[in-house]
Amino acid sequence: MSQFGPDYVRAIAPYQAGKPIAEVAREFGLDEAAIVKLASNENPFGIPQSSIAAMQAAAADLGRYPDANGFDLKAALATRYDVPAAWITLGNGSNDILEIAAHAFVSAGQAVVYSQYSFAVYALATQGVGARAIVVPAVAYGHDLDAMAAAIDADTRLVFIANPNNPTGTFIPAAQIAAFLAKVPAHVIVVLDEAYNEFLQPDDQFESAAWVRSYPNLVVSRTFSKAYGLAGLRVGFAIAQPALTDLMNRIRQPFNVNTMAQAAAIAALNDTAFLEQGALNNAAGYRQFVEAFDELGLEYVPSHGNFVLVRVGDDADAGARVNLALLKQGVIVRPVGNYGLPQWLRISIGLPQENAIFLAALKAALA
Numbered sequence: 001m002s003q004f005g006p007d008y009v010r011a012i013a014p015y016q017a018g019k020p021i022a023e024v025a026r027e028f029g030l031d032e033a034a035i036v037k038l039a040s041n042e043n044p045f046g047i048p049q050s051s052i053a054a055m056q057a058a059a060a061d062l063g064r065y066p067d068a069n070g071f072d073l074k075a076a077l078a079t080r081y082d083v084p085a086a087w088i089t090l091g092n093g094s095n096d097i098l099e100i101a102a103h104a105f106v107s108a109g110q111a112v113v114y115s116q117y118s119f120a121v122y123a124l125a126t127q128g129v130g131a132r133a134i135v136v137p138a139v140a141y142g143h144d145l146d147a148m149a150a151a152i153d154a155d156t157r158l159v160f161i162a163n164p165n166n167p168t169g170t171f172i173p174a175a176q177i178a179a180f181l182a183k184v185p186a187h188v189i190v191v192l193d194e195a196y197n198e199f200l201q202p203d204d205q206f207e208s209a210a211w212v213r214s215y216p217n218l219v220v221s222r223t224f225s226k227a228y229g230l231a232g233l234r235v236g237f238a239i240a241q242p243a244l245t246d247l248m249n250r251i252r253q254p255f256n257v258n259t260m261a262q263a264a265a266i267a268a269l270n271d272t273a274f275l276e277q278g279a280l281n282n283a284a285g286y287r288q289f290v291e292a293f294d295e296l297g298l299e300y301v302p303s304h305g306n307f308v309l310v311r312v313g314d315d316a317d318a319g320a321r322v323n324l325a326l327l328k329q330g331v332i333v334r335p336v337g338n339y340g341l342p343q344w345l346r347i348s349i350g351l352p353q354e355n356a357i358f359l360a361a362l363k364a365a366l367a
């Protein structure tokens, strides 16, 4: 172990991203074109055509720095969510928002509360500022908000909530979040990470962005990486009142969202047909998965996102073993042993044909 850097940085376990297609092709001697990647909750339709056109138009301007204030994108978001543009912070993906929140609101030695089995970046952001993590045991693979409220101690400055949660897909209804927000002390900031909000059924949708008016300590985080199909461009944003937004903007790198990304995001935001197509495909793919899991007698966690967590065996190697068997067949999914779920795999919902290839490979792997 090197002597460089603070102990809390050396203690960080690096983020494990989904394996790139090219890497799996090289490692297993497969044809890249035949590989199915259902590992990173990306949009199976890829980037919207409207975003490609917007990027082509924006390309002529790339000799200049991006608009550091993201004027046009913030204006579009302000209209969409009915908040002032001054309440929006742009991020290089919403990962950036999570990091910015930790840096802006928490100092070394203070504490951050989040749930067991919640998004891996909460631990990274917490450790990155030398803060103490208070990890609250999950209930039925989801957030236990009562226990999380009770876990807030004198040092706590920040709470991360993923809704829906990744990697488990669990969802917390509006009333429970509202009850939680009412209990949290005024000086503790709550980051409500809604990376999968667009996949919620209409009945589950609620106006979290509007809640920001009522809660000066609430930060709502969203992304263009999932439903909007822009994962490779890195665009996310936060909505919060000016006191919090001002602090986040001091920490944010001035040019954290590049020119192409800003243009593509505006186009995607206005591309309602693309979102609708994605939602329909996701709902159909979810049914395709859970019917097959039921047939195979596999336990899964009912999901509100664009992925499903499924238990592929009882022994502690099950996830790794089935993952390897899938890789050999050219199917990339996400093992979640690093989340403390070694018997499970997380599968992103793809196109019908991709889902079918995965299910056939899964049956072979389990046989």
Ligand SMILES: *Cc1c(COP(=O)(O)O)cnc(C)c1O
Pocket: 041, 092, 093, 094, 095, 096, 119, 162, 164, 165, 166, 193, 195, 222, 223, 224, 225, 231, 234, 235, 236
């Ligand atoms: C994917 C994801 C994000 C962020 O992704 P970005 O590409 O950085 O916007 C944030 N939170 C959760 C829970 C996610 O699953």
